[in-house]
Amino acid sequence: MSSTVAAPAATADRSVADRLVAAKAASLPLATATTDRKNAALRAIAEGVLAAEQSILAANALDLANGRENGLSAGLLDRLTLTPARLQGLADAVLEVVALTDPVGQVVRGSDLPNGVKIAQTRVPFGVVGAIYEARPNVTIDIASLAIKSGNAVVLRGGTAALNTNAVLVEVVRDALVSAGLPADAAQTIDEFGRDGATELMRARGLVDVLIPRGSADLIQAVVTQSSVPVIETGAGVVHIVLDESAREDWAVDIVRNAKVQRPSVCNAVETLLVHRGAAERLLPAVLGSLAEAGVTIHADETALPYAPGGVPVTDEDYATEHMSLDISVRVVDDLDAAIAHIRRYSTQHTEAIVTNDLGNAERFLAEVDSAVVMVNASTRFTDGGEFGFGAEVGISTQKLHARGPMGLPELTSTKWVVRGSGQIRA
Secondary structure (H helix, E strand, C coil): CCCCCCCCCCCCCCCHHHHHHHHHHHHHHHHCCCHHHHHHHHHHHHHHHHHCHHHHHHHHHHHHHHHHHCCCCHHHHHHHCCCHHHHHHHHHHHHHHHHCCCCCCCEEEEEECCCCCEEEEEEEECCEEEEEECCCHHHHHHHHHHHHHCCCEEEEECCHHHHHHHHHHHHHHHHHHHHCCCCHHHEEECHHHHHHHHHHHHCCECCECEEEEECCHHHHHHHHHHCCCCECCECCCCEEEEECCCCCHHHHHHHHHHHHHCCCCCCCCEEEEEEEHHHHHHHHHHHHHHHHHCCCEEEECCCCHHHCCCCEECCHHHHCCCCCCCEEEEEEECCHHHHHHHHHHHCCCCEEEEECCCHHHHHHHHHHCCCCEEEECCCHHHCCCCCCCCCCCCCEECCCCCCCEECCCHHHEEEEEEEECCCCCCC
């Protein structure tokens, strides 16, 4: 039988509606909090994560046991797993957010009108940010930290799989807020309410200002279609790498292996490799041999299959799949046109890369591929808020409105126009 820990006593008797109302109220003082006060809360979160290591790992062990019992996939189990090293990484990421510029109050643009009226478009917090995600306790700390620094209250629905871990982590965040003189209710979890809680969160228009889903394509689609709260859509990662005819073999081997093997369960891991026919015989033996050596199962088309140790025939379903495992789909294409056409058909518009020594093909790929992040001669694993210098990320937005790509502090703000006059009236 699966196990759980009790909900934190401070919130255990509150309904979802109560928590949403409390978060809205807490968002008001947080929106005007000084940078120093918000940074003090973040430092307390980083310290609290490390101080609570034993409690966090014990709760995480319960979640992992429940996940195995319930048949959670290897990829999700990896995302769910916390270790001392990963906790240290979480704490370090929070401290990186401390070092970032506070976006609240930044002037995006402005001008002085001829009549002396001064106008300025200024960054302001959203208010209350909701997040729905699966089996990713690191997201609890990442989103909470970015929300606090950008002056937002946050309501978290981290999924049943991480229920125990998230309960401890949210309590760490709430304690840290109080230690900095900020309201604990600026961080809420509704995990114990299950799907009903998620549904209520999606319908909380007026209490929740924006909702961010992270997880499987099914989860994201459900939130996008069911939510009456405005949604910033993050996407599943059917990520492609193209090996152009001119690609260097050493770059091809290193980039593809890193993009697939370093951490296969994450959304920026490569899932499909497209190889120019003119380079197949030259590149495939080394590239696919390196992948097979690392334990990758290669789903290859009829041209690539002879070069794939232990390979299996690829299917159209494979091309559309975010494997999140040591599996990769491989297709040989006639030219760059065919590679781009394949990407347009199967991509989730997350991240695509090309390995090439042809400057013209590189620039054409960057211009014509319509994804949130496009790369030349680099691993797709760089699509990450931390790697981009954001400290952490809320998610990788694959939509085109408001935010696109890794979302950091500025993406958790809106703007308002501030107008200052001295008695002027409109003629």
